[in-house]
Amino acid sequence: MWQTAPRLYPLLGLCGGYALVMLFNPVRRALVDGFRCVGRYKRIWIAFALLGFAYFVFQFVTFTPIRNWSDLDLGQIASLRHWYWPRFAEIWRETPLPVLEGVAGIFDNATTTYPLSVVAAVFMLINWRGLHGALVRALWKRYRWWGHLIYLILLLSALASLLKPIVFWRLPEWSALVPAAGLLRISATVDASAFIFEYLLGVYIQVYLISVCLAWIKGVSFEEGELFRFAMRRFTYVLEWAGIVVAISTLIVRLPLVLAYFTNIPGVLDYLPLARLLMSGLIIGFCSVQISLALHNETLLEAMRAHSQFVRNNAGRLAWFLIICGIHFSAIMMCDAIVRSAIADRLGALFLWKFSFAFLRGIVVGWLLASWVCLFRQYETRRVNQEKWIQY
Numbered sequence: 001m002w003q004t005a006p007r008l009y010p011l012l013g014l015c016g017g018y019a020l021v022m023l024f025n026p027v028r029r030a031l032v033d034g035f036r037c038v039g040r041y042k043r044i045w046i047a048f049a050l051l052g053f054a055y056f057v058f059q060f061v062t063f064t065p066i067r068n069w070s071d072l073d074l075g076q077i078a079s080l081r082h083w084y085w086p087r088f089a090e091i092w093r094e095t096p097l098p099v100l101e102g103v104a105g106i107f108d109n110a111t112t113t114y115p116l117s118v119v120a121a122v123f124m125l126i127n128w129r130g131l132h133g134a135l136v137r138a139l140w141k142r143y144r145w146w147g148h149l150i151y152l153i154l155l156l157s158a159l160a161s162l163l164k165p166i167v168f169w170r171l172p173e174w175s176a177l178v179p180a181a182g183l184l185r186i187s188a189t190v191d192a193s194a195f196i197f198e199y200l201l202g203v204y205i206q207v208y209l210i211s212v213c214l215a216w217i218k219g220v221s222f223e224e225g226e227l228f229r230f231a232m233r234r235f236t237y238v239l240e241w242a243g244i245v246v247a248i249s250t251l252i253v254r255l256p257l258v259l260a261y262f263t264n265i266p267g268v269l270d271y272l273p274l275a276r277l278l279m280s281g282l283i284i285g286f287c288s289v290q291i292s293l294a295l296h297n298e299t300l301l302e303a304m305r306a307h308s309q310f311v312r313n314n315a316g317r318l319a320w321f322l323i324i325c326g327i328h329f330s331a332i333m334m335c336d337a338i339v340r341s342a343i344a345d346r347l348g349a350l351f352l353w354k355f356s357f358a359f360l361r362g363i364v365v366g367w368l369l370a371s372w373v374c375l376f377r378q379y380e381t382r383r384v385n386q387e388k389w390i391q392y
Helices: 005-024 028-040 043-063 074-082 088-094 096-105 116-125 128-143 146-174 180-218 224-259 268-285 289-296 300-313 315-343 347-379
Strands: none
Touching (some): 005 028, 028 043, 028 180, 043 116, 043 347, 088 096, 096 268, 096 315, 116 128, 128 146, 128 224, 180 289, 180 347, 224 268, 224 289, 289 300, 289 347, 300 315, 300 347, 315 347
């Protein structure tokens, strides 16, 4: 016992330091309120968990070679003691960029929506709960004739999202009709177009969950369909900022990857981590723009000014919140990297871990998003009780 005690000292130090940070940071009230909000409305974390798990299942089914059912035997966990557990030095390089993207997602789009975006595209086209009609009316009221162009882009990207699984499913059969290079160009173009709908769907889900948190803060009840349509109207205000993010992301991330199928671009993948880093930095740098647009129905210029004022007045609290987000994302991403490395080719254990990780990440993301809404409402000094109400 005394020989193993020194190995526990670093773990005890980490736990003690974590407890001190969580108990004595200046944003602890918002963090506690975020827990209470997630406890009241569990859909906040369940939404992220469901989307994350659906994406893992898609990747698992598509890219994991399963030879027979014995590959999924959960009895592989019985040999846990004999797994090779990597050291921190072996896995830390895998975590900084996912951690940064996780933190940025709290202020923009916290999770991928594919493949459930296909279902969402069908729901939108059949006007589920009146969301399609609410979108059309909101775009007309907000942007007038420009709304038709925005709607066309959304509609085409939704159709591309519907075509995406069909294209990838039928790709091998089409190889006899179309050259391989042509197939890759088609699939890359469809994927880039579908990305617009997938990203904007994620933004809409985030706006909806922000609306749920706002309802909890104000202590009001709501009818589910009305809240969906309310979030859609608020979403049209957030579209101004989301459009900028889509344009920049397409320009520096998606477009080079698509063009690489049409012309020779040397080392195109080498620039991808830098592009992801720049996108995360942009979103964190303008972290309160999305929530300001969602809560106040203002113009993008007004939201930029409000963001500048919010950062000036609350720089310390915002920095603490970013640090706490970074701590939690670092912890779960390191756990994921360590466990995946230890699991190796044990597919049954991998499936069980990814199922658990999806729910763990969903809880963390849901809690941090709710905490962010509480923090923003607690410390913004601008028109807290004077939002512009929608005029229709």
